[in-house]
Amino acid sequence: xxxxxxxxxxxxxxxxxxxxxxxxxxxxxxxxxxxxxxxxxxxxxxxxxxxxxxxxxxxxxxxxxxxxxxxxxxxxxxxxxxxxxxxxxxxxxxxxxxxxxxxxxxxxxxxxxxxxxxxxxxxxxxxxxxxxxxxxxxxxxx
Numbered sequence: 001x002x003x004x005x006x007x008x009x010x011x012x013x014x015x016x017x018x019x020x021x022x023x024x025x026x027x028x029x030x031x032x033x034x035x036x037x038x039x040x041x042x043x044x045x046x047x048x049x050x051x052x053x054x055x056x057x058x059x060x061x062x063x064x065x066x067x068x069x070x071x072x073x074x075x076x077x078x079x080x081x082x083x084x085x086x087x088x089x090x091x092x093x094x095x096x097x098x099x100x101x102x103x104x105x106x107x108x109x110x111x112x113x114x115x116x117x118x119x120x121x122x123x124x125x126x127x128x129x130x131x132x133x134x135x136x137x138x139x140x141x142x
């Protein structure tokens with residue numbers, strides 16, 4: 001029972017972080033639309049067991065897998081459909097379900113779940129915002 005509550009909490013955190021990333025990217029892009037940034041966003045190494053999407057614009061690792069659970073919060077300028085197709089190809093057999101943010105204000109969202117280490121990929125996008133946000137999460141294991 002503890003695992004299922006932790007699973008739900010992990011998914012909610014992943015969705016909130018992915019949504020926050022999309023919203024903050026939108027605000028950031030709007031405020032700097034006339035000025036281009038010469039520095040590239042920081043991209044942390046993904047320490048989860050899940051594959052890292054190849055065309056990132058940002059990526060932040062939270063936690064320390066495998067001994068602790070971990071969450072990798074990332075963004076790309078690629079479309080929701082491109083990111084989803086890539087993860088579907090990389091994670092055959094993953095169980096898919098619509099995200100809890102799906103349909104809210106036109107957002108798209110989907111979750112891909114794997115059972116091995118309670119891994120999940122949460123992919124979201126929002127109309128009017130460039131690119132796609134996604135979070136990769138997994139429970140601790142040894």
